[in-house]
Amino acid sequence: MKPVFKWVRVLQISGLAERTYILRFEEPESAAVIQPGQFCMISPLPGSSNVFLPRPFSYYRVISRSVIEILFRTFGRATRWMANLAPGDEIGVFGPLGNTFNLAPGPGNAILVGGGIGIPPIVMLAERLSALGRLKRLDLVYGESTASRVIYLAPVLPASVRCHLTTEDGSAGQRGLVTAAVESILKECRDPLAVYTCGPKSMMGALSRILDPEQVTLFETSCEENMACGMGICQGCVIPVRTGGDSVRYLRCCAEGPVFNGFEVQWA
Amino acid sequence: MKPVFKWVRVLQISGLAERTYILRFEEPESAAVIQPGQFCMISPLPGSSNVFLPRPFSYYRVISRSVIEILFRTFGRATRWMANLAPGDEIGVFGPLGNTFNLAPGPGNAILVGGGIGIPPIVMLAERLSALGRLKRLDLVYGESTASRVIYLAPVLPASVRCHLTTEDGSAGQRGLVTAAVESILKECRDPLAVYTCGPKSMMGALSRILDPEQVTLFETSCEENMACGMGICQGCVIPVRTGGDSVRYLRCCAEGPVFNGFEVQWA
Amino acid sequence: MGLDLTVNCLGLPFQNPVLVASGTFGYGDEYYEVMPFSELGGLVTKTITAARREGNPPPRIVETDSGMLNSIGLANVGLRAFLEEKLPWIAAHAGQARVVVNVAGFSVEEFIEVGTAVGGAKGVDALEVNLGCPNVRAGYIHFGADELSVRQVVAGILKNVRLPLIAKLSPNVTDIGALAEAAVDAGADGLSLINTLPGMKIDPLKRRPVISMGFGGLSGPAIRPVGVACVYKVYQQMQRMEAPVPIVGIGGIASGRDALEYILAGASLVQVGTANFLHPRAAANVLQEIAAFCESEGVAKITDLVGLAHER
Amino acid sequence: MGLDLTVNCLGLPFQNPVLVASGTFGYGDEYYEVMPFSELGGLVTKTITAARREGNPPPRIVETDSGMLNSIGLANVGLRAFLEEKLPWIAAHAGQARVVVNVAGFSVEEFIEVGTAVGGAKGVDALEVNLGCPNVRAGYIHFGADELSVRQVVAGILKNVRLPLIAKLSPNVTDIGALAEAAVDAGADGLSLINTLPGMKIDPLKRRPVISMGFGGLSGPAIRPVGVACVYKVYQQMQRMEAPVPIVGIGGIASGRDALEYILAGASLVQVGTANFLHPRAAANVLQEIAAFCESEGVAKITDLVGLAHER
Numbered sequence A, B: 001m002k003p004v005f006k007w008v009r010v011l012q013i014s015g016l017a018e019r020t021y022i023l024r025f026e027e028p029e030s031a032a033v034i035q036p037g038q039f040c041m042i043s044p045l046p047g048s049s050n051v052f053l054p055r056p057f058s059y060y061r062v063i064s065r066s067v068i069e070i071l072f073r074t075f076g077r078a079t080r081w082m083a084n085l086a087p088g089d090e091i092g093v094f095g096p097l098g099n100t101f102n103l104a105p106g107p108g109n110a111i112l113v114g115g116g117i118g119i120p121p122i123v124m125l126a127e128r129l130s131a132l133g134r135l136k137r138l139d140l141v142y143g144e145s146t147a148s149r150v151i152y153l154a155p156v157l158p159a160s161v162r163c164h165l166t167t168e169d170g171s172a173g174q175r176g177l178v179t180a181a182v183e184s185i186l187k188e189c190r191d192p193l194a195v196y197t198c199g200p201k202s203m204m205g206a207l208s209r210i211l212d213p214e215q216v217t218l219f220e221t222s223c224e225e226n227m228a229c230g231m232g233i234c235q236g237c238v239i240p241v242r243t244g245g246d247s248v249r250y251l252r253c254c255a256e257g258p259v260f261n262g263f264e265v266q267w268a
Numbered sequence C, D: 001m002g003l004d005l006t007v008n009c010l011g012l013p014f015q016n017p018v019l020v021a022s023g024t025f026g027y028g029d030e031y032y033e034v035m036p037f038s039e040l041g042g043l044v045t046k047t048i049t050a051a052r053r054e055g056n057p058p059p060r061i062v063e064t065d066s067g068m069l070n071s072i073g074l075a076n077v078g079l080r081a082f083l084e085e086k087l088p089w090i091a092a093h094a095g096q097a098r099v100v101v102n103v104a105g106f107s108v109e110e111f112i113e114v115g116t117a118v119g120g121a122k123g124v125d126a127l128e129v130n131l132g133c134p135n136v137r138a139g140y141i142h143f144g145a146d147e148l149s150v151r152q153v154v155a156g157i158l159k160n161v162r163l164p165l166i167a168k169l170s171p172n173v174t175d176i177g178a179l180a181e182a183a184v185d186a187g188a189d190g191l192s193l194i195n196t197l198p199g200m201k202i203d204p205l206k207r208r209p210v211i212s213m214g215f216g217g218l219s220g221p222a223i224r225p226v227g228v229a230c231v232y233k234v235y236q237q238m239q240r241m242e243a244p245v246p247i248v249g250i251g252g253i254a255s256g257r258d259a260l261e262y263i264l265a266g267a268s269l270v271q272v273g274t275a276n277f278l279h280p281r282a283a284a285n286v287l288q289e290i291a292a293f294c295e296s297e298g299v300a301k302i303t304d305l306v307g308l309a310h311e312r
């Protein structure tokens, strides 16, 4: 489907955890086709804020034939504007954009790793992989810095998903970083593995270093970079990717991504 | 009273006529001291709009010990932002600012002339002059271009005020410009007269040409100019005023005004 | 009779005065499904250099107040790939829209090489020469700040090429008028103004500039007053010249009103840049708002408005 | 120990780094009840010229996106009235704040006359020389775009005056670095950057520029990236000079973060201009936000942050 720009009304906005909100709106055209990993650009009605550029957000859930949810955390101008939206307010939504996770990793196991506000596309992916039912085992590792930020995912995750929570300070789940949790799962499953992740660059970089390409045949990372156009025009959002040997190419996060082969991305 | 900057909550906002709204907020400190002709600067909460500079608005009414009303019409960015405010929204209010109308015109008659959205300070002045009760006769001429813009003033004007409505297209009240209505009142009252006015520059300039300084001993005009600081700092808002002979000085509308001697302002 | 939005300038017919600016619409293909540039006055393609350029490391862009900074580093497919892979597609999809190819180089010779090659290719209606990209040269000073280089580039390309040549100037000079004059003297058929202003944003938490290269080019509504002032000033100067050339107004255009500011200041055509990122159909909306304004104001021909803001 | 916000520069102690910019705080008196400048690092007064100036006809100001245009025309009370009526009041109310008097002229001689007279008056801590007002001279080109005039003005005043002299530069030049160098060579003790950018807004309905003089100076957050870039660039250049001088950062500062961008780029002091119009206590808020940032980031001395955004 070609992306569509629409002014839509906010159906609901609700706080979920510290600085973390769900935004719900209706957009049947995209709802019918959205794939895990894809994102949309959200923008304010002209004049209704001082946000200038649209901002990218992964789709979190499609909860009916027409209703879409975004999960976001406040950082700066745009996300604070979003947190102050009220039902009935209009927002611009441009999507669906970007590529998607590989949904056919082959039979075997998959580990899904969501760090902080990288969790939304991971949840949609978990739903989809579980529905496809081809995997032997599906682990989801979700890491936050502290308990107050933790989003309670149980209601939205399929029962077949084995969920592991880590917090850096140990205030909820296992204490430590997601990498430790991933390592212990890796020890249990010696089968061919797919690892999918979305989160801070430092986390995804650390994962790329602990994963063994022999064991992990598919390592997909959903990347972030500042965006303007969201569809490949401005060349603003590039990610350095090693393509064969040492040569680095800049691939557009919005067009060739946001999902890249995590072994090829230059993390440093 | 020195002007105060406050963030206040909108109590009520309601449409009154075509593109014309009343904005009500609570600000006890100024409510206690506001004089007719004074104004305040209204500004958005940072980030809540793309309005940059605050905008000047005359006080329209003080409806209790703490509640103030502004009457405004939409023209551009700021007034459109204001029209979209809802009860509970915060706005910045800086006031009271500026000088006031002369409330002791001496015994005799007074004509108050409000053109279009120049009406707010005229209404407050009518209330005050009528309450002071020193005048023999008080006429208020209110002109609009067409009926759909006319604000129904009867409920807010004291009974002693003789009200004359004109519209340019004759769709309400007398057909024509306020100047014609003023001329016919001038013919009836040969006593010493005070004339107060607020409205478009062209209207106030036309009045200055039909009024006879012999007959009209006080001619006060509330002027408008683009403003930034609202209190005499930026020198942005000057009005050309003839001070003795032909020499023109630029007086700050926000500091020496907004009320100026209408015979001295250089209208052309 | 309806409103006449056509503009004849640079020796070319434009179906309407709204183009999309270089670097903000790629090669016209990515947006085509959402916003076919064939509806517009024209497409100005991303700057082409002789060799393919990977561009600068990220972050390359960041939002500022009513604007953005970019330091893309002239990433582009390079002359050969452009001519072979991009241009044929563009030409086939242009319809009545004009195809303007923006070229640059890192030496006078490269400018001439690229300009000459593009100028000889089929499907190109005009060249726009990017004299003012502030990203590439060390620090601030850019290629187009020097009258001599401007003359050499413009005259050098025109020796080999018959197409109309538009010199795109940057505002980061003491006297844009002098550079405009140099370009016109050297034979430029039109002037595009403005390119971005040099700017920087610093992240206080990281204590470092946000953009990897430090400096970036500032664009968007924030700079519109600067662009309108440049067009007004250069238009004034054109009136004093023997053979004035048309001006293309660029900088912060996001609405019909914004475009009209430029037209009234003296621009015959306008380009929509950064606003394309806010809304994929921004340029079409600008066009529609221009038409609505003309209709409500009783303007019969858009060209009647060009330069009207000057003292008469 | 608490946070140290003091800055020693220009040979003067500043209680904190936040000043208010020339032309945006009058002579300090009108706002005093609402915002006593004695809380701040200093007050820079509205530009003073030899004779009283009535200034330009209205409209003089208009809003733009994230900014405003002004063409006040250097309206001021004139040298004599300033010294007799304004300065004594300012001096009496300054407390620990520094009094910086901004001077200008329409010839090198007038600059020297005003600078000398102000420099000899009691209660003045420093002079700021306004080399870049784009409103007054015909068209774009302003006094401070010419290295020779900059040298003559700075050296001429310093021949007669012992106070620290800050040269205030405008960004409307091809190379602000060259002008900064000229000013420092001629003896300037500090550099203020930036003044406004030349801009214009046109009213499509009236088909005329909004500002009576046509052009105006663009200020506010819209130009902050340009100001930060200028400070960064000139700071870099200072590091290459034998005797670098401190920089005062100006342009679009409306929050503590904005001020920190300038400080990290290399400014020792900052000035808040247009933001004073948005909120009368804007400058005090900026100061408070700087302090809050330093506290949450564990910065002990504000001066530790100066220039930190440069490659190390």
Ligand SMILES: Cc1cc2nc3c(=O)[nH]c(=O)nc-3n(C[C@H](O)[C@H](O)[C@H](O)COP(=O)(O)OP(=O)(O)OC[C@H]3O[C@@H](n4cnc5c(N)ncnc54)[C@H](O)[C@@H]3O)c2cc1C
Residues within 6 Å of the ligand: A039, A055, A056, A057, A058, A059, A070, A071, A072, A073, A074, A075, A076, A077, A078, A079, A080, A117, A120, A121, A223, A224, A225, A226, A227, A253, A258, C203, C205
């Ligand atoms: C493809 C893609 C998908 C995304 N999906 C989501 C999503 O589903 N939910 C979501 O909340 N965000 C998501 N983001 C990130 C989101 O776009 C940014 O958080 C947002 O643009 C921040 O805008 P702002 O104006 O609030 O903050 P800014 O003013 O732009 O940034 C303020 C500060 O916060 C930092 N910052 C901004 N975003 C982040 C972040 N995500 N993590 C850490 N630091 C950050 C910036 O570096 C800066 O220092 C996604 C980004 C991309 C590229």
Ligand SMILES: Cc1cc2nc3c(=O)[nH]c(=O)nc-3n(C[C@H](O)[C@H](O)[C@H](O)COP(=O)(O)OP(=O)(O)OC[C@H]3O[C@@H](n4cnc5c(N)ncnc54)[C@H](O)[C@@H]3O)c2cc1C
Residues within 6 Å of the ligand: B039, B055, B056, B057, B058, B059, B071, B072, B073, B074, B075, B076, B077, B078, B079, B080, B117, B120, B121, B223, B224, B225, B226, B227, B253, B258, D203, D205
């Ligand atoms: C002392 C003073 C008191 C004022 N009191 C009131 C008041 O009580 N109620 C009120 O509604 N307004 C009042 N105004 C005018 C009000 O400040 C402006 O209408 C407002 O600033 C417009 O802002 P904007 O962003 O909506 O329009 P802008 O974008 O600033 O202007 C849009 C267009 O409308 C025109 N325009 C703006 N205002 C007016 C106007 N008042 N009349 C005709 N054309 C105009 C402009 O010239 C421009 O062409 C007062 C002004 C002053 C100086």
Ligand SMILES: Cc1cc2nc3c(=O)[nH]c(=O)nc-3n(C[C@H](O)[C@H](O)[C@H](O)COP(=O)(O)O)c2cc1C
Residues within 6 Å of the ligand: A234, A236, C021, C022, C023, C024, C046, C047, C070, C072, C074, C102, C130, C133, C168, C194, C195, C196, C218, C219, C220, C221, C223, C250, C251, C252, C253, C271, C272, C273, C274, C275
């Ligand atoms: C992301 C981006 C990339 C740009 N790339 C180019 C370019 O390759 N060549 C060029 O001449 N101008 C380039 N520009 C400048 C624009 O064409 C335009 O001159 C400038 O952005 C001002 O217009 P605007 O404010 O409408 O964006 C670029 C601008 C942006 C924002």
Ligand SMILES: Cc1cc2nc3c(=O)[nH]c(=O)nc-3n(C[C@H](O)[C@H](O)[C@H](O)COP(=O)(O)O)c2cc1C
Residues within 6 Å of the ligand: B234, B236, D021, D022, D023, D024, D046, D047, D070, D072, D074, D102, D130, D133, D168, D194, D195, D196, D218, D219, D220, D221, D223, D250, D251, D252, D253, D271, D272, D273, D274, D275
């Ligand atoms: C209304 C107004 C008047 C100004 N007057 C002067 C002046 O007299 N002398 C001067 O050197 N700068 C003057 N300036 C420029 C400011 O001091 C400052 O350099 C510029 O506005 C950029 O800072 P800002 O974006 O914080 O306003 C004026 C600016 C404004 C907005």
Ligand code: FES
Residues within 6 Å of the ligand: A226, A227, A228, A229, A230, A231, A232, A233, A234, A235, A236, A237, A238, A252, A253, A254, A255
């Ligand atoms: S955001 Fe423009 S190319 Fe990716």
Ligand code: FES
Residues within 6 Å of the ligand: B226, B227, B228, B229, B230, B231, B232, B233, B234, B235, B236, B237, B238, B252, B253, B254, B255
């Ligand atoms: S608005 Fe600033 S002096 Fe009047």
